[in-house]
Amino acid sequence: MNAKLLSLNDVSVHFRLPGGEMTAVDRVSLDLARGEVLGIVGESGSGKSQLLFALMGLLAGNGRATGQALFQGQDLLALDPGALDRVRGVAMSMIFQDPMTSLNPYKRIKDQLAEGLIVHQGMTRDAAGTAAVQMLDRVRIPDAARAARRYPHEFSGGMRQRVMIAMALLVKPALLLADEPTTALDVTIQAQVIDLMSEIARESGTAILFVTHDLGVVARICDRVAVLYGGRIMEEGLAEDLLSHPDHPYAAGLLAATPRMEAPLTPRLATIPGTPRSGGAMLPGCPFAPRCTVKIANCTTTQPPLVQTAPGRRAACHLIGGAA
Amino acid sequence: MTAPVLEARDLSVGYPIAGGLFARPTILPVVREVSFTLERGRTLGIVGESGCGKSTLGRALLHLIPPTSGQVLWQGQDPAVLSGAALRQRRAGVQIIFQDSVAALDPRMTLGRSISRPLATFEPGLSRVAQRDRVIDALGLVGLSADFADRYPHELSGGQAQRVGIARAIIAKPALIVCDEPVSALDVSIQAQIVNLLMELQERLGLSLVFISHNLAVVRHISHEVMVMCLGRVVEHAPRDEFYARPLHPYAVALKAAVPEPDPVAERLRRGQSLPGELPSIANPPPACVFSSRCPRVQRRCHAERPELVAYSGGRSAACHFVEP
Numbered sequence: 001m002n003a004k005l006l007s008l009n010d011v012s013v014h015f016r017l018p019g020g021e022m023t024a025v026d027r028v029s030l031d032l033a034r035g036e037v038l039g040i041v042g043e044s045g046s047g048k049s050q051l052l053f054a055l056m057g058l059l060a061g062n063g064r065a066t067g068q069a070l071f072q073g074q075d076l077l078a079l080d081p082g083a084l085d086r087v088r089g090v091a092m093s094m095i096f097q098d099p100m101t102s103l104n105p106y107k108r109i110k111d112q113l114a115e116g117l118i119v120h121q122g123m124t125r126d127a128a129g130t131a132a133v134q135m136l137d138r139v140r141i142p143d144a145a146r147a148a149r150r151y152p153h154e155f156s157g158g159m160r161q162r163v164m165i166a167m168a169l170l171v172k173p174a175l176l177l178a179d180e181p182t183t184a185l186d187v188t189i190q191a192q193v194i195d196l197m198s199e200i201a202r203e204s205g206t207a208i209l210f211v212t213h214d215l216g217v218v219a220r221i222c223d224r225v226a227v228l229y230g231g232r233i234m235e236e237g238l239a240e241d242l243l244s245h246p247d248h249p250y251a252a253g254l255l256a257a258t259p260r261m262e263a264p265l266t267p268r269l270a271t272i273p274g275t276p277r278s279g280g281a282m283l284p285g286c287p288f289a290p291r292c293t294v295k296i297a298n299c300t301t302t303q304p305p306l307v308q309t310a311p312g313r314r315a316a317c318h319l320i321g322g323a324a
Numbered sequence: 325m326t327a328p329v330l331e332a333r334d335l336s337v338g339y340p341i342a343g344g345l346f347a348r349p350t351i352l353p354v355v356r357e358v359s360f361t362l363e364r365g366r367t368l369g370i371v372g373e374s375g376c377g378k379s380t381l382g383r384a385l386l387h388l389i390p391p392t393s394g395q396v397l398w399q400g401q402d403p404a405v406l407s408g409a410a411l412r413q414r415r416a417g418v419q420i421i422f423q424d425s426v427a428a429l430d431p432r433m434t435l436g437r438s439i440s441r442p443l444a445t446f447e448p449g450l451s452r453v454a455q456r457d458r459v460i461d462a463l464g465l466v467g468l469s470a471d472f473a474d475r476y477p478h479e480l481s482g483g484q485a486q487r488v489g490i491a492r493a494i495i496a497k498p499a500l501i502v503c504d505e506p507v508s509a510l511d512v513s514i515q516a517q518i519v520n521l522l523m524e525l526q527e528r529l530g531l532s533l534v535f536i537s538h539n540l541a542v543v544r545h546i547s548h549e550v551m552v553m554c555l556g557r558v559v560e561h562a563p564r565d566e567f568y569a570r571p572l573h574p575y576a577v578a579l580k581a582a583v584p585e586p587d588p589v590a591e592r593l594r595r596g597q598s599l600p601g602e603l604p605s606i607a608n609p610p611p612a613c614v615f616s617s618r619c620p621r622v623q624r625r626c627h628a629e630r631p632e633l634v635a636y637s638g639g640r641s642a643a644c645h646f647v648e649p
Contacts, residue, residue, distance in 0.1 A: 043511035043512060044482075044511050156603065158602060158603075186374050186603060187373065187538060187540075187579060187582045188373065188579060188582045188598065188599045188603075189373075189602075189603065191581075191584070191599065192598040194598075195595060195596050195597075198595065199596065213512065214584065215512075215586035216583065216584030216585050216586050217584050218588075219587055219591040220584040220588075222588075240588040243586050243587065243588055244587075244588075254512060254513065255586060257512050257513045257515070257516040258512055258541075258586055259515075259519070259539075259541040259542050259544065261541050261568065261580065261583055265545065268520045268523065269516035269519055269520055270516065271516040271517045272513035272516075275481045276511050276513070276514075
């Protein structure tokens with residue numbers, strides 16, 4: 001598991017806006033091992049989705065990414081569109097929140113699935129079609145051979161997302177980038193889709209970068225988690241460690257504000273005062289300082305570095321000491 | 325004894341769907357035979373997945389959709405027998421807040437005007453100065469400063485918009501607010517603020533709340549009792565603590581187990597145990613028990629005979645042939 005599959009070094013995302021430049025992601029460094037599921041968690045404006053879009057080469061026209069994203073020896077941020085396309089077709093796949101916007105409404109499911117195999121792997125039409133049907137069966141689409149001849153609108157939301165998973169995994173990618181893939185689904189369907197993703201990823205050794213706002217979803221599928229706020233990593237660690245003992249005031253606040261089914265009830269939910277950052281210039285200090293209840297003078301003037309606090313654990317907070 | 329703030333008696337609601345060109349439209353039943361009472365200062369949480377009828381029920385409770393059969397009672401009064409000024413007067417007492425409060429506000433009206441609109445309808449005699457005072461009071465109650473009265477909807481964050489929606493709902497001093505997924509579009513830290521605000525207002529103003537949500541964890545925090553709907557029918561109705569300690573109906577059990585908790589150790593144990601199957605369409609529900617097509621404990625009887633909602637100890641009721649109370 002120690003082999004690095006993806007290595008982000010100081011990845012930033014900037015947008016040119018009428019009022020000047022806005023920084024959505026600020027020097028994020030992360031490693032992802034083969035077969036690992038890494039959760040990227042945050043609220044609106046945390047930069048979690050823009051980080052993913054930068055890796056996919058899908059930033060809006062006024063956006064640009066800097067830094068380095070090494071994937072199988074290539075820097076994804078430096079590739080020309082043609083080369084990036086070949087990586088995306090063969091080694092890296094994507095799933096989005098709304099499968100309907102990713103599926104072509106005028107093409108049969110089977111043809112859409114087979115296309116990747118024909119274009120990128122040179123399969124024959126028949127062989128690709130057979131592989132597509134097998135994959136649909138694998139993601140538990142009932143009566144896969146018949147379903148493959150249908151059009152996207154004939155499927156329910158949960159089935160469409162399973163079709164997207166089938167399409168994403170068909171090329172046996174080393175890396176799957178998933179942006180809130182279960183957020184639009186009903187809760188029992190979400191549980192099915194998460195189970196399916198984690199099962200298939202484990203069997204095929206696919207690593208997943210899983211962007212979500214839901215700490216419960218992180219607990220169910222992720223090995224490791226990075227909590228983002230205002231474009232920066234606040235804390236990172238094994239999901240089990242971080243969710244049971246968050247060190248950073250933001251990670252702790254987010255966890256406390258999440259209503260639970262099992263924990264003892266309190267008269268009021270814990271809250272984080274203020275509202276999530278929405279655009280604007282980067283602050284000189286910690287991006288969370290305006291909402292932090294334990295901030296000290298230093299927090300509004302100096303950005304706390306992301307330091308290792310324990311083996312496999314990092315946090316960016318002036319109140320947390322680094323490991324010696 | 326005074327009548328409860330809200331009562332539903334065998335309430336059924338349906339939508340007409342077109343038949344053929346010359347066929348008469350038929351009624352598609354969306355909510356079937358729902359009964360409950362809600363007392364002053366209490367919250368009823370209504371949970372269920374897409375198409376279960378929870379939002380339609382919410383609108384029927386406000387008499388925005390007429391029932392196909394059964395009755396809604398507001399403090400003992402059936403709105404269906406009222407009309408004109410009498411109905412308008414009673415409507416002041418029952419308000420609604422929506423998931424997307426910005427969409428519910430007129431973009432060209434100041435927030436102050438939007439918030440005061442219910443006063444123009446329900447208390448037409450009020451002077452402009454008195455209206456302004458009431459708006460500022462309502463803004464204060466929801467934690468916004470008086471200057472918000474002169475702002476416009478596009479200036480609001482999601483949490484602020486929901487506060488404005490609540491201010492408009494409480495300005496005419498209602499007894500009941502139906503909240504339809506009021507925190508579903510909000511960030512977690514803001515969701516907690518709004519849930520707390522609703523609970524505070526309930527205590528200060530003695531409000532009764534119907535809280536419609538797909539999020540069982542949020543419903544647990546705000547509700548006194550919980551009703552689970554599946555394809556238009558109530559399958560379980562119980563006091564909050566009893567429900568969350570041990571739901572009786574297999575659908576309620578599955579729904580509760582499907583909510584992911586931010587606890588990796590507990591979640592690892594649940595991996596691979598998700599409920600199989602798709603949500604059936606309300607247009608084509610299973611014939612007898614509404615949950616029979618997905619139920620892990622289904623038996624032959626479940627396909628033949630619809631289970632009635634039966635009362636058990638502790639104020640609980642469930643509609644399943646095989647409940648173990």
